[in-house]
Amino acid sequence: MSSLLETKIAARQHALREQGLLRQRKVLSVDHALNTNASTSSPRFVFKGRAYVNFSSNDYLGLSRVPQLAEALHLGAQTYGVGSGASPLVTGYSDAHLALERELCDLTGHEAALLFCSGFSANTALMKTLFDQHDIVVADKLVHASIIDGLQDSGAQLKRFLHNSLESAERLLARNQTSALITESVFSMDGDCAPISELSALCRQHHAWLIVDDAHGFAVLDGYNNAEAAKLIDVQVVTFGKALGCQGAAVLGSQALIDFLVSNAREYIYSTALSPANAALALAATQYSTVHPELQQKLFENITLFKRLCREANVPLLGSDTAIQPLIIGDALQTLQVAEELRAAGIWVGAIRPPTVPIGSARLRITLTAAHAAEDIATCVAQLAQVLSRVGVPLVTERQATDEHR
Ligand SMILES: Cc1ncc(COP(=O)(O)O)c(C=O)c1O
Structure with missing residues (x-):
């Protein structure tokens, strides 16, 4: 017979799975060949043997891959211990x-x-x-x-x-x-x-x-x-x-x-x-x-480029001017499906579902960084436009959805 806690865990996980809200980790790795110009090329990682351009991190200036900062960490560890x-x-x-x-x-x-x-x-x-x-x-x-x-x-x-x-x-x-x-x-x-x-x-x-x-x-x-x-x-x-x-x-x-x-x-x-x-x-x-104020400048150029390309491709964004560019889909399962289809094209974006966002406002959370190359941004938008029309997503662009309680 199952214990009380085993029964509770199984029931809760089942309910989350049914609603498309189950959260699972993905094991990502690094392909060193992809990262030779780490601070000047689009951020990429490898998942199950395939490389993806990362449009979902908060590393807005690309600093996580700057060699001088890796050296600073190394020196700090040598000086103070790990x-x-x-x-x-x-x-x-x-x-x-x-x-x-x-x-x-x-x-x-x-x-x-x-x-x-x-x-x-x-x-x-x-x-x-x-x-x-x-x-x-x-x-x-x-x-x-x-x-x-x-x-x-x-x-x-x-x-x-x-x-x-x-x-x-x-x-x-x-x-x-x-x-x-x-x-x-x-x-x-x-x-x-x-x-x-x-x-x-x-x-x-x-x-x-x-x-x-x-x-x-x-x-x-x-x-x-x-x-x-x-x-x-x-x-x-x-x-x-x-x-x-x-x-x-x-x-x-x-x-x-x-x-x-x-x-x-x-x-x-x-x-x-x-x-x-x-x-x-x-x-x-x-x-x-x-x-390095030029990194902020580059980030804002990338944001501007992304927004312009989305406008031209009729991809309806929420209107943000920052590195965080949400595209509200509404339904959690459909949001996952769009994110999956983008992955099939080598583009990795965040699929954000309740309770992180209000019910009915599941979304893609696309983030730009100073390290993204213009051609990767163009590919991201082109794929986004294709996937959205293929999946036939009823896009929720009304802001009320996000004004509900969290
Ligand atoms: C607005 C906001 N505050 C705080 C945090 C937590 O910061 P950290 O990731 O350092 O725990 C986050 C991270 O997701 C955040 O988005």
Whole structure:
């Protein structure tokens, strides 16, 4: 007889499979022949013996394959060892960590920074530690799962405003004595940007903090990687696994906030610190992105090219101007089918389904990077147009689909 848990697991997996929502990992490998010009050719990987052009990573500047950054990681490991060996409050905090924190503060104008091993733990730690049942927090309807999880754990009263709607945010701020408003600089699944200056003004008016998850904006959008950021944003969460091409994250804010997190954030206190080698790498990647503005330029040329080709081929995109270009299909199974057909043509794009996005708004999440070659972008769009018309997908371009609850 099966145990209770075996029965539960089997039933849940069956239900997910039936709805096309089962998640499975794919083992990817690298073909070194494909990567000889790693930083100048389109990102590719091998799956089951076949090469694919990768249009689904968040490595927006192509930094994950830059040889100087591999050297920085190597040097960091030689200098400090390959791991931190302890929590930051024991012996896991080094001058490599401090140097990165200082660099991030210099870039953004914030007083202090705290490093985490991932953006997910930075967000949950921040929310759980900062808020409790006495706080009312308002957040955009599309904020990331890590923010929602942290807020739920905190016990705070959460109120959601309509995606990117200043009117809706203002209504909530006016009706509730709000501790903080939370949004993202660039929304991870829609690719659109929050009106940060306007939200900041609203927050000032209502004496609430503005917290911005800058995972998809940092090092790639000009907006908040400058000394002005701290004037608009009270707490900024930046991640190193997207445009910086490596791993880890930081919470940036006032010295008082960071001191408070050091003493109270369980994810920080009871977890092995980010390795110093990774901190050295993230510092090198931050500096590399600063001294190579041509990478941002190339990324925006690639975004512009992709959007123009889609317009010409009648491929209806959501209207994003960032590296994240969603194409809403609606049905989860059809989304998988389109992604599969694109794979048959050597193009790998993300097929994003609920609960990552609202029910009825399953989508392709196509991401551009500075490393994509123009001919690969052209092939991607041509194949996309062909597959969409072949599969006969009823395209959902109405934005309401994404305005539902997550
Ligand atoms: C908006 C946003 N915040 C936070 C995270 C988590 O960052 P990390 O991948 O470093 O855990 C992600 C990653 O998917 C994200 O998209």
